[in-house]
Structures are given as C-alpha cells and as structure tokens.
Amino acid sequence: MSPVLASVLQLIALIAALALAYRPLGDYMAAVYSSPRHLRVEKIIYRCIGANADAQMRWPAYLRGVLAFSAAGVLFLYLLQRLQGGLPLSLGFASISPDQAFNTAASFVANTNWQSYSGEQAMGHVVQTAGLAVQNFVSAATGMAIAIALVRGFARSRTGDLGNFWADLVRGTVRVLVPIAVVGAIVLVACGAVQNFSGIHEVGQFMGGTQQTNGGAVASQEVIKELGTNGGGYFNANSAHPFENPNAFTNLFEIFLILVIPFALTRTFGKLVGNVKQGYAILATMGVIWLGFTALMMWTEFAHGGPALQAAGAAMEGKETRFGTGSSAIFSVATTLTSTGAVDSFHSSFTAFGGGIQLLGMMLGEIAPGGVGSGLYGMLVMAIIAVFIAGLMVGRTPEYLGKKIGTREIKLAACYILITPTLVLGFTAASMVLPDALGSILNTKAMGAGSHGFSEVLYAFTSGANNNGSAFAGLNANTPWYNTTIGLAMLLGRFLPMVFVLALAGSLAEQKPIPETAGTLRTEKPLFAGLLVGTILIITGLTYFPALALGPLAEGLS
Numbered sequence: 001m002s003p004v005l006a007s008v009l010q011l012i013a014l015i016a017a018l019a020l021a022y023r024p025l026g027d028y029m030a031a032v033y034s035s036p037r038h039l040r041v042e043k044i045i046y047r048c049i050g051a052n053a054d055a056q057m058r059w060p061a062y063l064r065g066v067l068a069f070s071a072a073g074v075l076f077l078y079l080l081q082r083l084q085g086g087l088p089l090s091l092g093f094a095s096i097s098p099d100q101a102f103n104t105a106a107s108f109v110a111n112t113n114w115q116s117y118s119g120e121q122a123m124g125h126v127v128q129t130a131g132l133a134v135q136n137f138v139s140a141a142t143g144m145a146i147a148i149a150l151v152r153g154f155a156r157s158r159t160g161d162l163g164n165f166w167a168d169l170v171r172g173t174v175r176v177l178v179p180i181a182v183v184g185a186i187v188l189v190a191c192g193a194v195q196n197f198s199g200i201h202e203v204g205q206f207m208g209g210t211q212q213t214n215g216g217a218v219a220s221q222e223v224i225k226e227l228g229t230n231g232g233g234y235f236n237a238n239s240a241h242p243f244e245n246p247n248a249f250t251n252l253f254e255i256f257l258i259l260v261i262p263f264a265l266t267r268t269f270g271k272l273v274g275n276v277k278q279g280y281a282i283l284a285t286m287g288v289i290w291l292g293f294t295a296l297m298m299w300t301e302f303a304h305g306g307p308a309l310q311a312a313g314a315a316m317e318g319k320e321t322r323f324g325t326g327s328s329a330i331f332s333v334a335t336t337l338t339s340t341g342a343v344d345s346f347h348s349s350f351t352a353f354g355g356g357i358q359l360l361g362m363m364l365g366e367i368a369p370g371g372v373g374s375g376l377y378g379m380l381v382m383a384i385i386a387v388f389i390a391g392l393m394v395g396r397t398p399e400y401l402g403k404k405i406g407t408r409e410i411k412l413a414a415c416y417i418l419i420t421p422t423l424v425l426g427f428t429a430a431s432m433v434l435p436d437a438l439g440s441i442l443n444t445k446a447m448g449a450g451s452h453g454f455s456e457v458l459y460a461f462t463s464g465a466n467n468n469g470s471a472f473a474g475l476n477a478n479t480p481w482y483n484t485t486i487g488l489a490m491l492l493g494r495f496l497p498m499v500f501v502l503a504l505a506g507s508l509a510e511q512k513p514i515p516e517t518a519g520t521l522r523t524e525k526p527l528f529a530g531l532l533v534g535t536i537l538i539i540t541g542l543t544y545f546p547a548l549a550l551g552p553l554a555e556g557l558s
Contacts, residue, residue, distance in 0.1 A: 004302055007326020010252055011294065014259075014330070021260050026267020026279070032175045033148045033168065034272065042170050051166035058160045059506030062149055065165035066142060066498060070109050073135060074491075077105040080131045081123075090124035091200055091214060103483040108132050110494035111139035111371060113225065113232030113341050113469040114486060116478040120214055120235045125197050132232060133221045137181075140228030141172035143373030146498050147265060150377045151272045153505030154401045160510045162502070176261075177228060184223035184257060191253075192246035193219035218243050226257035229371040231341025231469040239331070239344040240320050251323050251331065251344060258334045258342070262286075262369035265376045273401055277524035282379055284529045289368035289536070290337055293361055297329040300353045318349025329354075336361035339371030341469025348456065348472040355472070356552030359459055362466045363544045364536055365420065371467065377501050379532075383523070384413045384504075386535040390521050390528075400523060402513040412504040419496050421543045423465040423489045424458070428547070431457045431485070440476040451558070455551035460486060465493035 038046070038053060046053045057065070080087075081096035081104060096104065100116060107114040108131075117123070123132070145168035152162050189195050198215035218234045222244045225232055235241040245251055263283065270279020301315045302325060319328045328345040335342050336358040347358055361368075367378040384400055388410055391398030398405040431437040432454065441453040456475040463470050464486040471477065477486060521528065 025264040030271035053167040056161040059502040073109040099483040103487040106487040108135040110490040112467040118236035136224040147373035147376040153508035188219040194243040195219040318346030352556030451554040464489040
C-alpha cells in the first residue's frame with residue numbers, strides 16, 4: 001500500500017470515528033449543561049469551595065469567577081514549581097527558576113501548555129500530576145464554560161443571566177472530561193503507554209552506552225493533554241516519544257481525542273439554542289477548513305521536491321518513522337487548528353509551505369474546530385462578523401439566532417478579533433529588533449537573519465497568544481525575555497478575549513428575540529457557511545499576510 005493511500009484511509013477512519021461520536025457526545029454535553037440536578041460529588045465540591053451552584057450570574061459576576069479561579073491556579077502552580085526541590089517524588093530536580101515558573105504557570109492555566117523546558121529533566125512527579133495534569137482538566141473546563149455562557153446568551157432573553165461559572169466548571173470536569181479521560185488512559189496503557197511513578201534509571205542504547213530515563217503517570221496526562229486540547233508533554237519529545245505515543249494506532253487515537261469535543265460542541269450548541277441545523281452550519285464551516293488544511297498539508301509534505309526528499313519518499317526529516325509523513329501531517333493540522341500544541345513531529349522540519357500552513361491554522365484563531373470551548377466561541381464571534389458583513393451588503397440590520405447585532409455587539413466582536421494580532425505582531429516586531437532576543441534563534445546566521453529565523457519567532461508568539469503551545473523548536477525560548485513576553489502573550493491572549501465574549505453574551509441575553517421575516521438571513525444554510533469561511537480567511541489574510549510573506553512564503557519561494 002502506498003503511503004498516500006494509507007494516509008487517506010487513516011483520514012477516512014478518523015472522520016468515521018468523529019461522526020460516530022458526534023451526536024451522542026454533543027447531546028450528552030447539552031444535557032450536562034442544562035440539567036437542574038447536581039451529582040453528590042459535585043455538591044461536595046461546591047461545599048468545599050463555598051460556591052452556590054444554583055445562583056444565576058450576569059456576565060460581570062461570571063467573569064470575576066473565571067479570573068479569580070485562574071489567578072489562584074497561576075499562583076498555586078507557580079509556588080508548586082518554586083518549592084519543587086523540597087517536595088517528595090521530585091526525582092532530585094531543583095526548584096524552577098522564577099521566570100520559567102511564571103511562564104509555565106501562565107501556560108498551563110491559559111490552556112496553552114507552552115514548554116520552555118524538558119519535562120523529563122526538570123519536573124518531578126508531584127509537579128507533573130498535582131500541578132500540570134490538574135490544570136489540563138480545569139483549564140479545558142473553563143474554556144467549555146465560556147462557550148456555554150455565550151450559547152446561553154443566544155438562547156436566553158431579557159434576563160442577562162448566563163448560568164453559574166462554578167457549576168459549569170465542575171460539571172465540565174466531573175461529567176465530561178474525567179470519564180472520557182479514564183477510558184482513554186486505559187486504552188493508551190493497553191497499547192503501551194507508560195503509567196507509573198518510577199525514578200530515574202539507566203537504560204542501554206542500541207549503538208552502545210546508556211542514557212537516563214524516568215517514567216511517570218504518562219498515560220493519564222497524555223489523554224487529558226489531547227482531550228482538553230492542552231498539549232504539554234510529559235517528555236520533551238511530546239507525542240513523538242514512545243512512552244506517550246507508542247504506535248500508529250495510538251497516534252490516530254490521540255488525533256481523535258484532540259478533535260472529538262470541539263466538533264461535538266457544535267451539536268451541543270444546536271441543541272441548546274433549539275435548532276440543531278445551526279450547529280450543522282458551524283460544523284460544516286469547521287469541517288471545510290479542517291479538511292482543506294489537511295489536504296494542503298499532505299500535498300506539500302508528499303510533494304517532497306529535491307533529490308534528498310525524493311530519496312526518502314517524502315519530507316521525512318523531523319518525522320517519526322513509526323508514523324510517517326501522512327500521519328504526521330494529519331496530526332500537525334489537528335494540533336494547529338486547535339489549541340492543543342501537542343506534536344508528533346518536528347514542526348520546524350516541515351517544508352516551508354507546510355510550516356506556513358501550521359502558522360495560518362493558528363492565525364485563524366484556532367476555530368476549525370479550535371480548542372475545547374474556545375473554538376466554538378471563537379467561531380460564533382466570527383459568525384457575528386459574517387452576519388454584520390451580510391447586513392451591510394443588503395442594507396439590513398444584521399441578526400443572528402433571533403438577536404439583533406447592533407453597535408455594542410459589533411464593537412465587542414471587533415475587540416475580540418483584534419487582541420491576538422496585536423499581541424502576535426507587536427511582540428514579534430520587538431523580538432526582531434532586540435539583539436538578545438535575536439540571539440535565541442539557533443539555526444540561522446548573522447544574529448537570526450533569514451526568513452526561517454523570522455518564522456520561528458513569529459511561530460512562538462502566534463502559538464502563545466492563540467493558546468496553542470507548539471513550537472518550531474529552532475528557538476531558545478528559555479530566556480528571561482521569551483519566558484516573560486510569551487507568558488504575557490498567553491495570559492492576555494486567553495483572558496482578554498474572554499472578557500469580550502462574556503460581555504457579548506450578557507448583551508445578547510438582555511435582548512428580546514426578533515421573529516424571523518422573509519428578509520432574515522438563513523444562517524443554517526450552506527450559503528451562510530460559505531460566507532463564514534470566506535470571512536474567516538479574508539480577515540486573517542488581511543491581518544497576517546505581510547508577516548507570512550516575510551517568513552514561510554519567502555522561504556518557500558526562495
């Protein structure tokens with residue numbers, strides 16, 4: 001069987017698995033977030049944190065809950081790293097430096113999981129499990145809660161209530177993420193992933209000599225890093241490491257985990273607003289972009305121009321022979337079109353155009369299907385922009401799901417889409433003029449001169465501000481400058497958009513529904529899905545094209 005055919009068959013199998021899970025999981029999550037009852041374990045959690053889970057919150061109160069919980073998470077994880085040297089099961093590792101501890105705390109709380117360290121050489125078992133793995137769950141649940149709050153803004157009228165953050169957070173964790181993660185971890189362990197608390201020991205190498213390695217609760221962290229679109233690996237090689245991702249089946253299973261909740265949330269959206277066709281329209285938009293990017297990535301990696309790549313049969317540099325070019329291409333698109341950041345290959349070694357596709361996937365806002373929760377609310381904001389553009393073209397006040405899109409709503413949506421480009425382009429520009437920042441580019445001459453070096457810096461801030469966490473990896477980001485600026489980009493890129501999303505949700509929830517008329521734009525139709533795809537691509541292209549032209553496009557055409 002040819003590698004191309006094998007890759008196509010894997011893609012078909014992945015689509016089939018996602019299709020089978022779409023309806024039951026989407027309906028289940030709709031039931032979870034609309035249920036009036038609390039489980040016993042949830043009641044215990046509410047008593048422990050002192051929360052009244054039945055109290056309805058308007059958007060300022062909901063936002064205060066999100067920010068307070070996240071700030072506590074950053075502080076706890078920071079202190080845990082700073083105290084690691086005195087903790088049990090630390091494997092002899094020293095405490096983490098202040099700038100790196102801040103960067104890592106910001107990264108995992110922001111659902112980014114950017115890592116400027118090697119996990120097996122820096123983090124002990126307690127930090128990995130009690131710190132990083134816990135944030136993998138709750139940061140994902142926070143994103144899901146924000147998405148559900150926005151959906152309630154469309155579904156409710158003249159109340160301004162968006163539900164209860166604490167109830168949404170706990171339910172997302174206890175009823176959705178934990179059950180799936182338990183089953184997924186069992187699957188990974190059965191397929192060869194590691195799950196233990198072993199110490200550091202010497203292992204022999206095929207070519208002679210030994211190297212140090214350690215185990216850990218790898219399978220349980222691996223499954224939630226993918227399921228929660230987090231991405232932080234237990235080991236520096238991330239999902240290319242055989243302890244995390246042993247074989248081709250687990251590789252495809254992990255891609256499935258990355259995509260299953262973001263796609264299924266469109267079904268949840270349709271159920272909660274009372275029109276599943278609206279969910280199908282959003283699903284179609286996400287699906288078209290994801291399939292288009294996957295096809296482009298597979299084409300550019302299999303094209304393998306040049307004698308060395310021709311001899312290898314594809315662009316195999318930086319890719320695991322266990323997975324090959326096709327699986328690596330599918331994985332890289334899944335991870336850069338979501339906020340996952342997990343990698344099973346070396347992104348810097350992809351072809352120049354392949355690297356550009358990865359960059360563009362993140363620059364879209366990671367909305368196809370995007371992160372757990374963040375993909376849905378990002379896509380709904382883009383839908384609001386799309387109906388506004390449609391209203392301008394026909395001279396009619398824009399409406400979406402029975403809610404009028406007025407000046408306030410458009411301003412909030414505009415602020416949402418401007419935050420990330422400002423962070424990405426601003427920090428990239430600053431890094432390209434500071435000598436110390438340029439000195440971190442490892443694989444270019446003359447202090448970072450060259451389009452690939454620029455792409456590395458652009459990729460780092462695009463990944464951080466979009467809460468992705470993957471890296472081109474030719475950049476030494478473990479410096480005070482990059483630890484601090486990428487940490488700020490992660491925090492601002494995660495929580496500033498949430499402010500505008502919740503304000504938008506509150507504004508929508510206060511409105512009275514508008515009845516449909518003959519002139520109402522049918523947003524469940526293919527025409528609107530096409531308009532939405534075009535809006536996303538045009539806005540992103542106008543914003544980032546000059547930067548892409550200086551980086552991957554210049555490299556690919558040189």
